Amino acid sequence: MSSPPVLVLALLATLTLSPIAAAQTVPISTPGAPAMTHHARGPFEVKMAPQDQDVGEGSTLGRMSLDKTFHGDLEATGKGQMLTAGADTPGSAVYVAIERVTGTLHGKAGSFALVHQGVMRGAERSLKVDIVPDSGGGALKGIAGSLSIEIVDGKHLYDLQYTLPGQ
Numbered sequence: 001m002s003s004p005p006v007l008v009l010a011l012l013a014t015l016t017l018s019p020i021a022a023a024q025t026v027p028i029s030t031p032g033a034p035a036m037t038h039h040a041r042g043p044f045e046v047k048m049a050p051q052d053q054d055v056g057e058g059s060t061l062g063r064m065s066l067d068k069t070f071h072g073d074l075e076a077t078g079k080g081q082m083l084t085a086g087a088d089t090p091g092s093a094v095y096v097a098i099e100r101v102t103g104t105l106h107g108k109a110g111s112f113a114l115v116h117q118g119v120m121r122g123a124e125r126s127l128k129v130d131i132v133p134d135s136g137g138g139a140l141k142g143i144a145g146s147l148s149i150e151i152v153d154g155k156h157l158y159d160l161q162y163t164l165p166g167q
Contacts, residue, residue, distance in 0.1 A: 042072015
C-alpha cells in the first residue's frame with residue numbers, strides 16, 4: 001500500500017485531471033442577493049505535510065496540513081487540514097479537507113472557508129469544493145460559490161465561481 005502522502009498526491013492529481021473534477025456546482029445564494037456569478041481564475045501552489053497515519057485492515061487513514069498560495073484574481077493564502085482514507089484496492093480512496101483562504105479577491109480584502117470532497121473508485125472520479133456558507137469575512141462577507149481545480153502540464157489552476165451580496 002502507498003504511504004498517505006503518495007496516495008493523496010496521486011488522488012489529487014487523478015481527481016483534478018478528470019473531466020468530472022471540473023464539474024460545476026451551483027453556488028448557494030444569499031437570500032435577497034442578486035444571483036450574478038463572478039469568476040476568479042489563476043494558478044496556485046500547494047504544500048502538504050503529513051501529520052498522522054492510522055493503518056488498519058482494509059484501509060489507511062491519514063491527516064495532512066495544507067498550505068496554499070493563490071495568484072491571479074485571488075491573491076491569497078490558504079491554510080487547512082486534510083483527512084484521507086486509502087483502501088487496499090488500488091484506485092479507491094477519498095479525501096475531505098477544510099481550509100481558510102485569506103487575501104484579496106478582485107481587490108476586495110477578506111477571508112472565507114472552503115470544504116473539499118474527493119472520491120476515487122476505480123475509473124470513477126469526483127471532486128467538489130464549495131465555499132462554506134456564511135464563512136466570509138471583511139469585504140467578502142456573504143460570499144457563496146464553488147471552486148474547480150485543474151492541473152495542466154503539472155501546474156495547478158483554480159476557477160472560483162462566486163456571488164457577493166449587492167453585486
